[in-house]
Amino acid sequence: MSDTRPPVPPFTHATAVEKVRLAEDAWNSRDPQRVSLAYTVDSRWRNRSEFATGREAIVALLTRKWNTELDYRLIKELWAYGDDRIAVRFAYEHRDDAGNWYRSYGNENWAFDEHGLMHTRHASINTLPIAASERTCFWPLGPRPDRSPGLSDLGF
Structure with a gap:
């Protein structure tokens, strides 16, 4: 297999934190094709109540x-890690086309192959409506700047 996505298992605390930040940055690009390349071609997902298998899905x-x-903006934080697994918690904010704002909170469990590609992703997510004045994610669209607060900093 020619696709390798460092860092690769077995994870250390530092490499797990790096993997989480790389995922956050990719998701904040809002580029589905770019994001899909971090997953195996037959990756299995559970995202809320939706199931997807493979990069095309x-x-x-x-x-x-x-x-x-x-206007999607996401923050991920490492929760736990093992040799080839990472658990994260996250929050993201977005609005709908009517201008209503929402914050979603959740947890993800990830499992990786030896090339650092994720083969399994289970996401549990809850979404709440918020007032525009309650928003916390104000960086320009794209990756969260390094100096922006993380989940723990925000009390999430």
């Missing part, structure tokens, strides 16, 4: 997601 799911979740 992942691209389709993310395309639908970001067509309705506008």
Whole structure:
């Protein structure tokens, strides 16, 4: 296999933190094709109540997601890690096309192959409406700047 996505298992605390930040940055690009390349060609997902298998299904799911979740900004934080697994918690904010704002909180469990590609992703997510004044994610669209607060800093 020619695709390798460092860092690769077995993870250390430092490499797990790096892997989480790389994932956050990719998701904040809102580029479904770019994001899909971090997953095996037969990756299995559970995202809320939706199931997807393979990169094409992942691209389709993310395309639908970001067509309705506008001004999407995400923060991920390492929760736990093992040799080839990482657990994260996250929060993201977005608005709908009517201008209503939402914050979603969740947890993800990830499992990786030896090349650092994720072969399994289970996401549990809850979404709450928020007032525009409650927003916390104000960086320009794209990767979260290094000096921006993380989940723990925000009390999430």
